[in-house]
Amino acid sequence: MRKKTYLKLVEYQTEQSRQHLDEVRGIYAEMRGYKHDFHHHLQTLKGQLETGETGRALAYIEQLDRELMHVDTLLKTGNISLDAILSAKIAQAKAENIAVSVKACVPDQLTITDLELSILVGNLLDNAIEACRTAAGERFIRIYMSMKGKMLYFSMINSAGEKRKKTGGRFSSNKKGLHGFGLRRAEGILEDHGGWCKYNSENGAFTSEFLVPAVE
Numbered sequence: 001m002r003k004k005t006y007l008k009l010v011e012y013q014t015e016q017s018r019q020h021l022d023e024v025r026g027i028y029a030e031m032r033g034y035k036h037d038f039h040h041h042l043q044t045l046k047g048q049l050e051t052g053e054t055g056r057a058l059a060y061i062e063q064l065d066r067e068l069m070h071v072d073t074l075l076k077t078g079n080i081s082l083d084a085i086l087s088a089k090i091a092q093a094k095a096e097n098i099a100v101s102v103k104a105c106v107p108d109q110l111t112i113t114d115l116e117l118s119i120l121v122g123n124l125l126d127n128a129i130e131a132c133r134t135a136a137g138e139r140f141i142r143i144y145m146s147m148k149g150k151m152l153y154f155s156m157i158n159s160a161g162e163k164r165k166k167t168g169g170r171f172s173s174n175k176k177g178l179h180g181f182g183l184r185r186a187e188g189i190l191e192d193h194g195g196w197c198k199y200n201s202e203n204g205a206f207t208s209e210f211l212v213p214a215v216e
Helices: 002-050 056-071 078-095 112-135 180-194
Strands: 097-104 140-148 153-157 196-202 205-213
Touching: 056 078, 078 097, 078 112, 078 140, 112 140, 112 153, 112 180, 112 205, 180 196
Parallel strands: 097 140
Antiparallel strands: 140 153, 153 205, 196 205
């Protein structure tokens, strides 16, 4: 029964990651479209201004500004898959009044697959958001990602409640049922690629790190 439940969770996470990736690819395509049409927009504005249609030109600019603000809210790390999952999770965190800061620069082509990267980072962020819900005072998530030679390095610190104790080599949680499956899946991906991860819990904060080979 637990295996069946776990497989359903894996299927759900995989589909969710695919959807995030498709959404971001759509946004990138839309942004390329705006770049392609930029000359046409300038010609339209020039014609409106030359004929004295100032109000119409201003309305046109305002419309363009609104649309560009919509497509430019995407986080840009250099890796489309990472952009997808980070943008989705940051939106979720901000909806819960959690302040998020990200410093990330990652190549688009990695040996770890797009889905693996999305699931790996997504599960760690899910845990960070969960921990922030129990925190008193400021709620925050701070993420750093970069390449260290051929290795992809991830570091995250987030606000949390009281220091958590380890049970069976794992930190305890207030969540029940499926909690822990996500982390085990993330750790399994790292193990498959010869990487490692570590966590540390203190009063008010929780840190997560991983290092994994990511380029040939």
